[in-house]
Amino acid sequence: MEVEAEIDRLPVDLLANIFVLFTSFTDLAQASGVCKKWKQGVNESLACRQNLSFAGWKMDDDSTARLVCHAYNLTRLHIPRSRWSCQITDAGLVRISFAKCVGNLTSISLWGLTGITDEGVVQLITRTRSLQHLNVGGTFITDESLFGIARSCPKLETIVLWSCRHVTENGLFALVDKCLELKSMNVWGTRVPVDCINNLLILSPALEIKV
Numbered sequence: 001m002e003v004e005a006e007i008d009r010l011p012v013d014l015l016a017n018i019f020v021l022f023t024s025f026t027d028l029a030q031a032s033g034v035c036k037k038w039k040q041g042v043n044e045s046l047a048c049r050q051n052l053s054f055a056g057w058k059m060d061d062d063s064t065a066r067l068v069c070h071a072y073n074l075t076r077l078h079i080p081r082s083r084w085s086c087q088i089t090d091a092g093l094v095r096i097s098f099a100k101c102v103g104n105l106t107s108i109s110l111w112g113l114t115g116i117t118d119e120g121v122v123q124l125i126t127r128t129r130s131l132q133h134l135n136v137g138g139t140f141i142t143d144e145s146l147f148g149i150a151r152s153c154p155k156l157e158t159i160v161l162w163s164c165r166h167v168t169e170n171g172l173f174a175l176v177d178k179c180l181e182l183k184s185m186n187v188w189g190t191r192v193p194v195d196c197i198n199n200l201l202i203l204s205p206a207l208e209i210k211v
Contacts, residue, residue, distance in 0.1 A: 015041030020048050025057055025067065046070035053078035054086065061092030065099070074101035075130075081112030081138065088113050090120030097124040106130050111160070112138035122148035130155060137162030137186065146171030150178035157181050163189035169196035176204050186210040 010018075019042050022028050032042040049071050054064060055078060064079060077096075079088055093116055096102065105128050110116060121141055125131070131153045136145065137160040146167055149156065156179040161167055169192050176182060182204070187197070188211055197209055 012037060012041050012044060016044035016048065019045035025054075025059075025063075043070050047072045050074060051076040051078075055080050058086065060087045061089055061095065064088060064092055065095035068096050068101065069099045072100050073104070074099075075104055076107040077101075077105055078107075078109045079113065080109055080135075081114070086113060087115065089115040090117055090123075093120030093124045097127045102127050103129045107133040109135040110139060111135045111162075114138070114140060116141075118142055118144040118148075121145045125149050126152045128152060132157045132181075134158070135160040137164065139164060140166060142166040143168055143171030143174070147174050150174040153179060155181055158184040160186040161190060162186050165189070165191055168192065169199075172196065172200060173203070176200055176207065182207060184208040184210070 015038060019028065019031060022031070022045070028042050028045075032039045046067060047070060050073055052068065052071050052074055053076075059079070068074065068077065079086060088110075093110075102124070108124070108128070108131060110121070116139055118141055121136060121139075122145055125134070125145070125148055132155050134149065134153070134156060141164055143166075149159070156175075159175065159182070164187075167187075167190055172185070172187070172192060175185070183206070185200075185207060187209060197211060200209060201207060
């Protein structure tokens with residue numbers, strides 16, 4: 001008669017509490033492949049997470065979207081460029097936009113992702129309802145993304161547009177006009193003229209603009 005291993009007797013909820021402490025996505029993937037019970041525990045651990053950061057990890061569209069889709073209670077999503085070169089494209093952002101957690105996200109960072117365009121950013125942002133902090137610095141977005149953000153993010157408080165060289169004053173004015181909760185905007189490295197900055201401050205005197 002085969003004796004059940006002690007580790008196999010652990011209930012799924014206890015396994016989930018253990019897996020939620022894992023910081024390595026590689027370790028989570030390996031744990032998920034051990035058996036059906038462990039896979040369920042990994043999925044439940046992801047569902048408990050409110051913060052998910054892929055900083056320092058080599059991720060692609062498929063792996064990133066699968067993890068985000070399991071993180072039902074997520075409120076903060078951080079997908080920055082890293083030394084391992086995150087390979088996230090518009091296709092990944094589109095898949096993420098259909099995740100259950102997107103409507104509850106308050107913070108999104110897509111910093112330095114050169115593989116994304118307005119198409120993916122607009123698709124993702126227009127499905128958010130609670131977004132307060134957005135970092136799209138170092139990307140190639142244009143005013144099209146800013147217009148989408150202005151339409152969809154009335155609760156936006158901070159936005160980082162660091163080195164977004166394709167945005168213009170038209171997009172910035174749309175943000176300030178529609179996002180009435182906006183407190184801080186980083187436009188360092190953009191090509192907007194000084195007159196634009198001054199006019200934005202006339203429109204919103206309390207706005208902190210970092211140049």
